[in-house]
Amino acid sequence: MDTWNWQNVEDFMPTFWDGLWVTLQALVLGSLIAFALGLVWALAQRSRFVWVRWPVNLITEFIRNTPLLVQLFFLFYVLPEWGPQWSPLTTGIIGLGLHYSTYTSEVYRAGIGGVPVGQWEAAKALSLPASRTWIGVILPQAIRRVVPALGNYVIAMLKDSPMIAIIGALDMLGEAQTFSDTTFTSEAYTVVGVAFIAIAYPASLLIRALERRLARSI
Template identity: 75%
Template sequence: MKWDWSAVADFMPDFWKGVLVTLQALVLGALIAFALGLVWALAQRSKFAAVRWPVTAITEFIRNTPLLVQLFFLFYVLPEWHVTLSPLATGVVGLGLHYSTYTAEVYRAGIDGVPVGQWEAATALSLPKTRTWTAVILPQAIRRVVPALGNYVISMLKDSPLIATIGVLEMLGQARQFGSRTFQLTEPYTVIGIAFIVIAYIASLSLRSLERRLVR
């Protein structure tokens, strides 16, 4: 088997389209996961059982269900209930919703790790509850959990090829389409494999830089 550089050149236009879609799914999915995960974490700390128990049940159900099944449900079942999303939007929502249940546990651990003295100091200063959370607790909790959140960004990147199963032409989808059209598989799959490594490495460096900045 010979390596064909002309096949690589022919694949490049499709590859860059796939990279753009992959990055869109990753960034938007991560934003949903981080924001919704914080909502889940705070809801699970609610003093109202009517809030706490349903949220716990929902997050446990999502966490223990395969992401692929969730993507199929969002893409094929929701339209039966007159909720229709584009393939990319479905992939973004699926990734974000799935990983929000994991980031919720990360946030919970970070909040629990804030020293009790910080809560007591906020109470002694008569800070409003909202101010206590936004100015005292959450800044310390989030600073502690940035490395763990970064790990989930990498995991989300590695799971992003699953959205190709619902018709999203991200990097894997573009490679499969190119291979079925030209019968050249080695070159496109090798290129996207290298691309995943490069993107993951850049993301890791960025998260480490953010972590160091937050520590300072």
């Protein structure tokens, strides 16, 4: 059995930092897309117009019920035949954001549904326009309630981020696989495993603390 070799770790670290940077870009930008687009989906699903609700429901259900890996392959290999063509990293960011937006939309819907009816009635009694009601009354309360749930999806996205390596966006795991395949060593995988824990575990503790604090203030 091979023994642990720190030289292999040292040799891997330059490419590890490259992979970490790709992972963080995919995570942060993908999360922003998921949060913003998820809110759009949630509001569209509450529209009084059937021609808005039905297509949105169909799109979100389709995305939610197909594998992320298939969606990444479609965006990178099939979609360019019809026009849009992006780099592997951009495709990965869009794929992650689009996929998780269908989950965050359900979180937003639950948060909006959890706003007391009295808040809607008070806004109506004050004759607030619909835009003011949503922006000033409903959404601040709804988003405050769902912040911990949204944070959980960020962690889930971190766990799924290695999939973008399939289309050429070499994240931490992608760099580790490339390094290990060329050097026939395994230390790189261990380094990446520790890195994922170092990112995900503190984030989960932060989300739990935030959840407890918000629970006390609601």
